[in-house]
Amino acid sequence: MHSCRSYRLKELAAAVGLEFRRRRMPSGAACMAMLVAIGCGLFAVQDGMRALAILTLAVLCHVVAGGSALVPVRRAGLLLMLLLSVSVLLDAAPGAAGEDLAVWTALLIGTLQMLGYARRVMQLSCQLQAVVDSVEDAELMALLPPDVVPDAQRWIAGDQRVAGRLALLVPLAALHLALGRCGAGRGRVSIAG
Numbered sequence: 001m002h003s004c005r006s007y008r009l010k011e012l013a014a015a016v017g018l019e020f021r022r023r024r025m026p027s028g029a030a031c032m033a034m035l036v037a038i039g040c041g042l043f044a045v046q047d048g049m050r051a052l053a054i055l056t057l058a059v060l061c062h063v064v065a066g067g068s069a070l071v072p073v074r075r076a077g078l079l080l081m082l083l084l085s086v087s088v089l090l091d092a093a094p095g096a097a098g099e100d101l102a103v104w105t106a107l108l109i110g111t112l113q114m115l116g117y118a119r120r121v122m123q124l125s126c127q128l129q130a131v132v133d134s135v136e137d138a139e140l141m142a143l144l145p146p147d148v149v150p151d152a153q154r155w156i157a158g159d160q161r162v163a164g165r166l167a168l169l170v171p172l173a174a175l176h177l178a179l180g181r182c183g184a185g186r187g188r189v190s191i192a193g
Helices: 009-013 016-024 028-043 047-065 074-089 095-134 137-143 149-156 160-181
Strands: none
Touching: 009 095, 009 137, 009 149, 009 160, 016 095, 016 160, 028 047, 028 095, 047 074, 047 095, 074 095, 095 160, 137 149, 137 160, 149 160
8 A cells, every 4th residue: 555655744734724723713603693793782772682782792702712812802802891781781871872882882892802813813823834834744753752653654655554643643743833833832822712
């Protein structure tokens, strides 16, 4: 089962950035729920529904990206959205214009948080892939467990029988290396959600 072609380990890590992006972006259901919350906040007539829409958006923003340094205003944005939700519910904002301003402000904060989060995930995924693309096989080989190195050497030589095991381990090693080089390993970029 040997082929004449030789392979490079980084071929197995060709989709590290794309996979990171896929796992970190909000799901379709979460995006739809956010759009519904924004629509309810904008078009609901009752104060309770508008406050509930703001609260729902705040919770969705926190669940999708809460605690992540990829969100521009993290906890401050969440707290402000909760405060605005309570002010709408309790009619604390003076007049209809004040209430509308509170609703629009809360919805804008939530929208900006999620757009900022999405933009930063996109940027980080591109940075991760750029690092992976620049890595040499020797660097990836050094990160693999010692018992996997012979398999990696056989795969590079063309033995496809060991590809399954390497298809899991090499992308993990590449992601580990790329996160370290992009600053995630030193606390500059948090990816925990």
